[in-house]
Amino acid sequence: MNTYIAFLRGINVSGKRKVPMVELRILCERLKLQDVKTYIQSGNIVFKSSLVQTEELEDLLSNEIEKYFGFEVPVIIKTVDDLNEIINQNPFISQEDIEANKVYFVLLNKIPANELLVKFNTETFKNEECSIVDTRVYLKCALGYGKAKLNNNLIERKLKVLATTRNYRTMNKLIELCN
Structure with a gap:
């Protein structure tokens, strides 16, 4: 398992594009991401996954967030080493x-x-x-x-x-x- 950090762009700003962190954690766990932790409301997620391609994880998260919340959220993923x-x-x-x-x-x-x-x-x-x-x-x-x-x-x-x-x-x- 690799540890990753996902950075979501432009959520929970001025009451728009609301993404509650509890719902985001649940969504991540449904995607089989493990040890999911969120940090502050601006969209930071630490998790573990067996997937190794950050682009694949970015697409997975972005697509699922759009399906669940109804709006597009760009996602940038980095490793701990990054x-x-x-x-x-x-x-x-x-x-x-x-x-x-x-x-x-x-x-x-x-x-x-x-x-x-x-x-x-x-x-x-x-x-x-x-x-x-x-x-x-x-x-x-x-x-x-x-x-x-x-x-x-x-x-x-x-x-x-x-x-x-x-x-x-x-x-x-x-x-x-x-x-």
Whole structure:
């Protein structure tokens, strides 16, 4: 059995696209996912599965969520090793920034096209820094994510990928839940 973390995009935001965590856990268990744990209402699921292809798990979860809840929910799945690598390669390591909730991780469903990356890397955003590595964007928002111009929607639009964003604390808590 492998341990995975599923990141659901755009649920339980401003009372829309409601996905109760209890129902989500039950749905996952019906799919034969094991040791299912959810973390906060933004759509984080830790589970074990004998399936090894993350794309297969993403499709399975996304399709079943759409059937059950009646709307499409993009799903990005990472392994525990992926999460550890994401945290370990984070260039924004200031403890002060981490504690002030200024460090974020934008997870992408695929590596963006090179020409889009080149163009994106020429842009600057006041009070914000980013670094793109493969399927993740490391983000530091000096004024907090709520005021950031460089947000999930902009990243999706500019890089033409699906993305979902989590803060440093959430990523670390998910690693804890995997152990």
